[in-house]
Structure formats: structure tokens, C-alpha cells
Amino acid sequence: MIRRTTNQQELDKIQEQIVEDKVCLELAQQSTQLVFGDGSPDADMVFIGEAPGKNEDIQGKPFVGAAGKFLNEMLEMIGLKREDIYITNIVKYRPPNNRDPLPEEKAAFLPYLRQQLEIIKPKLIVTLGRHSMDVLLPGLKISQVHGQPKRYQGRVYLPLFHPAAALYNGGMRQTLIDDFALIPQILKTT
Ligand code: URA
Secondary structure (H helix, E strand, C coil): CCCCCHHHHHHHHHHHHHHHHHCCCCHHHCCCCCCCCCCCCCCCCCECCCCCCCCHHHHCCCCCCCCHHHHHHHHHHCCCCHHHHHEEEECCCHHHHCCCHHHHHHHHHHHHHHHHHHHHHCEEEEECCHHHHHHHCCCCCCHCCCCCCCCCCCEEEEEECCCHHHHHCHHHHHHHHHHHHHHHHHHHHH
């Protein structure tokens, strides 16, 4: 009998591997739990944020706080639900006091993020904010490239502003909404 492992089973293995490999042990010990990813393991699109915040740390799911609510609203505007996409972060434990993730923390988690992408094989990778953009599309400035699809190493990326940064900044909020509106067309043509 041929038994195929599902994407979800393969993702579960990576999640276990992060714990086994003791990735960023100090961060792990200061946080409540690993926040690995959420949504469809067979999605066409993967969204990648920065790191879990307080709510994410408590619930064990990415983007469940205010930024997540805004993200859900923008998904709805383009006819999508959370279950239609996969969502994760570059750093998978909450940094203390919501400080920015350190370069070494991003580097430590990058191989696991790459494995997640390798399993899901999305048509489009949406980076939210500069932290996930920097590790996957190095050398770009988010203020210059947001909303522009980028082909790099055989994958298609769309760098966007981070919803938390845009939440209380009227101009950036509208820019993010406008960039989001481009997604259906980009998906269709990739
Ligand atoms: N901000 C992020 O970058 N990720 C989350 O999961 C929540 C807020």
C-alpha cells in the first residue's frame, strides 16, 4: 500500500524539529509556546509576519490580535478567508516585550521557514513588514518595493507593509489596502 504523507503531517514534523533542535532556546524559555503557523497547508498563498505578540503567544496562533483582525478584514475585501491561506512568522517565539527580532533569531528560524515553503509550495509568498522581507528578499527597501511582485530564486513574492505598522497610520493603512487589492490579479498571472 502506498501511503502518502500529507502537507499537514510534514509541517507537524518541522514543528517538532524546532523544539527538538532547541532553536532560540532562550526565547523559547521566556515565551508561553511555539507559534508555528495556521491556515491551509495546501494554500496558494503563504503570508509571513515578524514574530508572535502577546495574544499570539497566549493562543499559539499567528496574527490573532489587532493586526490579525485588520489582516482578516483585508482578506475579506479580496474575497478570501483565513482558511484559504497559510500564515506564519519568521521568528516563532514571542520576543520579550515585543522587541524587534534579532538578526541571529531570524537566521536561526530561516531554515525552518524555508522548509515550510518547500512543503506548501505556494504560488505567491506575501511578506508582511521588513523582517520577513529582509530574510527572503535581501537588499530591498520596503518603502520602495511594497506592492510590487518580485520573482526571486524561482518563487514569486509580494512585499507588503506590516498590518500592525499600518493600523494606526492613515496613509500607510490605505497603501496597504490598495496593495492588498492587487493580490487576486497577481495570483491569476503567476
Ligand atoms: N505581528 C506579527 O508579525 N506576527 C504575529 O503573529 C502577530 C503580530
